Amino acid sequence: MNEEGIWSWEKAWEVLPSLLRGLVITIEATVVGMVIASILGLLIALAMRAPTRWVRGPLRLVVDFIRMTPLLVQLVFAWLLLVDVPPLVIGFGVLGVHYATYMSEVYRAGIEAVPPGQWEAATALNLPKGRTWFAIILPQAIRKTLPGLGNYAVSMFKETPFLFAITVVEMYSAALNFGANTFSYIEALTMVGLLFLIVSYPTSLLVRRMEIRFA
């Protein structure tokens, strides 16, 4: 057992470099995951507006399936299935797809919040469908989705420890590795918690400000 008692500042300091390396992976996974989620989420939201049931029906099924099953299970499943793909890449992909299903709802709400008068004015000006979407509807809808996007970014950030299950050495894995070698789990995990807090708290404050500004 740890002979220096329950807490050692020295150990807490010692674990920091490997945690910071883990933090880089954590942030990387969040950023790449969010990029995938925001693009794919938008595509899902748009596809859900397709006039035919043959697109909406199957897509709804897939989206619900992804939402109703745990992220951890999806990660491990994809990892076992795709043996040749680097675990970190699987992590990016699964986080991205998982959150895309949630982001699509945010986009849907954003698109529906654009007043019908905007569509009508676009029709009255004879603007083509594509131009209406890109120049008028989406710029207004996406503005409304920014706070939601921020919230999901924070939440995805906090779920990156699941990547531990597929051998990606992010912060949590780094802490466990350190603990396994030094038995100083408490210091390592406390520092992990602090680092998460240091990143996510300011981010969530930023999101709250966005909510007020874009509301």
Place this chain on the structure above:
Amino acid sequence: MTTASNGTPAIEFKDVVKRFGDNVVLDKLNFSVAQGDRVTLIGPSGSGKTTILRLLMTLEEANGGLILIDGDPYTHEYKGDRWVEIPEKRRRLVRKRVGMVFQQFNLFPNMTVLENITEAPIHVLGKSKKDAVERAEQLLEQVGMSEKRDFKTNQLSGGQQQRVAIARALAMDPEILLLDEVTSALDPEIVADVLGVLREIANTTDITMLLVTHEMQFAREVSNRVLMFDHGKIVEEADPETMFTNPTHERTQEFLKAVLGR
């Protein structure tokens, strides 16, 4: 573009039917508007006036009948006995001749005043940016909004927004301009400004105008024909002078009495 001047009406409704659920708003409506006419539609709310404008802008779909613009089928046509929808591609060609100004302005809040006006000329008419801006500036001048050119639309008052919306519609050089209660959402003291702008347009262009308004004085000044609607039917049709001073139909008399308060 076919600008018929040979007596083909600018707008023609043939047996047009429009229902909202069980509610029949227009029941086999027939009427036409000649090129250059200024026609005001009056009548109680729910009488179908706004629906007529919305059908002309393809914001609503008819349930029957034909709408012709310059004699061209617009939204539907008969193939043999079958009443079929005209595809969007062909509708666009006809819709190009029609412009609309809305009660709620409907400016694009993500664009500046200038961008609101140049958007469609550039992306629909294929004008160069330079030409579009030049024309937009000219129109802004005309509606007295030049100094607001680079403002975002939410920095403008209702009256200012409506003047920009008028300029935006005119930038497409429509042959037909639909005005849907364009002053109803405005404060009383700025109604006159907007009406002044419209009066100017009426006096200096030959655009066919179809207006729904509660501004009877304005209707009297600007239009050369007034149609009184009730329950989706035209109950009376006359020149403004006759309509407002000496209406024959009882329903019109009641309505005008209520609106004009005398």
